[in-house]
Amino acid sequence: MKIERTSILPLGKIQPSQKVGKIEKNKNIPSNQDEVKVSTDGQVFQRLLEKAQALPDIREDKVKMFQEQISRGEFNLDSESIAESLLSKNTEDK
Numbered sequence: 558m559k560i561e562r563t564s565i566l567p568l569g570k571i572q573p574s575q576k577v578g579k580i581e582k583n584k585n586i587p588s589n590q591d592e593v594k595v596s597t598d599g600q601v602f603q604r605l606l607e608k609a610q611a612l613p614d615i616r617e618d619k620v621k622m623f624q625e626q627i628s629r630g631e632f633n634l635d636s637e638s639i640a641e642s643l644l645s646k647n648t649e650d651k
Contacts (some may be wrong), residue, residue: 597604626632 623632
């Protein structure tokens with residue numbers, strides 16, 4: 558393989574790079590950033606949702622109260638009122 562000198566550019570023909578000055582940002586031009594505005598109702602809903610999520614799934618105070626009533630033998634279920642409640646909910650759904 559033969560390398561010819563004519564294919565190699567002489568160093569004198571390479572153009573030097575030019576420095577570019579620093580571009581300053583114009584503060585008067587508004588930027589194209591997205592904005593989100595949440596309504597007052599949306600803010601209230603968000604706060605209520607956060608409070609609801611902070612509540613425990615199990616109400617320990619009620620569980621403890623019923624456990625104590627059961628252990629003392631004072632816990633009584635009224636089967637009639639439970640049945641009425643279940644039946645009334647069932648008929649309202651239809």
